[in-house]
Amino acid sequence: MELKVVNDSRRAAxxxxxxxxxxxxxxxxxxxxxxxxxxxIEALLRATDHPxxxxxxxxxxxxxxxxxxxxxxxxxxxLCRIGEARKVTTLHDxxxxxxxxxxxxxxxxxxxxxxxxxxxxGLDTALGGAIRAPGFKPLGWSLEIQAVCDNCANSGERAxxxxxxxxxxxxxxx
Amino acid sequence: MELKVVNDSRRAAxxxxxxxxxxxxxxxxxxxxxxxxxxxIEALLRATDHPxxxxxxxxxxxxxxxxxxxxxxxxxxxLCRIGEARKVTTLHDxxxxxxxxxxxxxxxxxxxxxxxxxxxxGLDTALGGAIRAPGFKPLGWSLEIQAVCDNCANSGERAxxxxxxxxxxxxxxx
DNA sequence: TTCTCAGATGATAATTATTATCGTCCGGTA
DNA sequence: TACCGGACGATAATAATTATCATCTGAGAA
Numbered sequence: 001m002e003l004k005v006v007n008d009s010r011r012a013a014x015x016x017x018x019x020x021x022x023x024x025x026x027x028x029x030x031x032x033x034x035x036x037x038x039x040x041i042e043a044l045l046r047a048t049d050h051p052x053x054x055x056x057x058x059x060x061x062x063x064x065x066x067x068x069x070x071x072x073x074x075x076x077x078x079l080c081r082i083g084e085a086r087k088v089t090t091l092h093d094x095x096x097x098x099x100x101x102x103x104x105x106x107x108x109x110x111x112x113x114x115x116x117x118x119x120x121x122g123l124d125t126a127l128g129g130a131i132r133a134p135g136f137k138p139l140g141w142s143l144e145i146q147a148v149c150d151n152c153a154n155s156g157e158r159a160x161x162x163x164x165x166x167x168x169x170x171x172x173x174x
Numbered sequence: 175m176e177l178k179v180v181n182d183s184r185r186a187a188x189x190x191x192x193x194x195x196x197x198x199x200x201x202x203x204x205x206x207x208x209x210x211x212x213x214x215i216e217a218l219l220r221a222t223d224h225p226x227x228x229x230x231x232x233x234x235x236x237x238x239x240x241x242x243x244x245x246x247x248x249x250x251x252x253l254c255r256i257g258e259a260r261k262v263t264t265l266h267d268x269x270x271x272x273x274x275x276x277x278x279x280x281x282x283x284x285x286x287x288x289x290x291x292x293x294x295x296g297l298d299t300a301l302g303g304a305i306r307a308p309g310f311k312p313l314g315w316s317l318e319i320q321a322v323c324d325n326c327a328n329s330g331e332r333a334x335x336x337x338x339x340x341x342x343x344x345x346x347x348x
Numbered sequence: 349t350t351c352t353c354a355g356a357t358g359a360t361a362a363t364t365a366t367t368a369t370c371g372t373c374c375g376g377t378a
Numbered sequence: 379t380a381c382c383g384g385a386c387g388a389t390a391a392t393a394a395t396t397a398t399c400a401t402c403t404g405a406g407a408a
Contacts, residue, residue, distance in 0.1 A: 002342065003290050004292060004293045004294075004295070005281070006274070006278060006290070006291040006292065006293060007293070007304060011217045011274070014274070014276075015273070018273070018275075023207075028302075037340055043274065044271055044272075044273040045273040047273070047292075048290075049288060049289060050268065050270040050271065050272050050280075050289040051271065052250070052270055052271075053268070053269065053271070054268075056271070067281065076269075076271050079247055079271075080271075083275070084275075085197070085271050085272065085273050086271065086272045086273075086274075086275070087269050087270070087271055087272070088266075088269075088270040088271065088272050088280060088289060092262075093260075094226045094227070094228075095226065095227065095250075095261055095301065096224040096225065096226055096261070096262040097218055097224065097225065097226075097227070097230070097250050097253075097254075097259050097260065097262065098218075098224050098244075098259065098260045098261070098262050099189070099192070099215065099218040099219040099221070099258075099259050099260075100180070100185070100188070100260075101192075101257070101260070103187075104180060104222075106262060107179070107307050107310050107312075110313065115224040115262060116179055116180070116223075116307075116309075117179070117180040118178060118179050118180065118307060119178045119180060120178075120305075121178070123301075126300070127209070127297075127317075130297075131292075131294075131295065131319060133281050133292060133319065133321060134322035135290075135323060135324050136281050136283065136290070136319075136322065136323050136324070137321055137322045137323075137324075137327055138281075138319055138321045139284065139319065139320045139321055139322065140319075140320045141317055141318060141319045142317070142318050142320070143301075143315055143316070143317050144310055144315060144316050144318075145307065145310075145314075145315045146313045146314050146315065146316070147303060147307060147310035147312045147313055148310065148311045148313065149309060149310050149311075150309050150310070150311075153311060154264060173267055
């Protein structure tokens, strides 16, 4: 297993490609293409540091000074919903605590947010040998598995939270 | 690689063991043992679902109705600081967004919170084959590597945020 | 091009989680 | 038993996010 920090020049080419058909992908999702949306995805694609809503808002305001922070929050969620962006971390809206000190990982139900501990034999050993990130001194890691629990799968009801789909894709990701 | 959901009976035994020397571990850390602290760690160890501060507070209040929610927050952070508990997720206090849709993972600096994308060749393939959590239908996963970036390592200054140590251990964890 | 309307936006209020403040209380040692 | 530093409870303050609502606009239809 080999770890590689993603480099910036390839990112820029990727960003150009994404911008090229952003409007088409918006319309395909049934959403009007507004200048705000274009500016926000552009700022997000230009950034290399996984910015917060407020950072993006500041960036966008350099060209569109009237844009509201609420719009940036809304738009970022929208972009996540249609698969144009991802939210890093936080399926949870509040901190969760764990008394289990043994090395383990977590399965989180994306609907009810229930969390269960899991042990994955071999993973920590494999990662421990593999993780040497240039520019970083690794301290530890955590794997979160996003899933739907049987309870939620059976009761066909959907969660009220919009973030069910916003942090998670159908394919392994993040 | 084999995934195993941690079972409850073993957890109960583990919890009893932890409670047995909690007072000693507190004093070893230089902290007085208060009834609140004991009640809070007990509630945390009894819970199987990685509760939030408010949930623990409600549980604790069944026996100690006077306990303040602020105390629960403070105490949970304290427990994390001395290594008696862990915070699940959230090295971040606000949502971070990512425009990169290609499968990848993240390295996060525990001091400055900077995030970089990393690709770990082989990991997703290995996990994709391994993850079959009973009771859950997996959708995806995310690996977060906690680290100190070179910038922060050089400038010896410590982060103001208390959570540098609260979510991360010296050994691979979570 | 103009009309029309669902949905987007901006301004602002409200909500939620968490942390800070401060006066009082108490665990643990002398 | 007295003392002291830290912990506690009550409450205010802060920070991030979401809701509300009146207005505006993108984009398809006429």
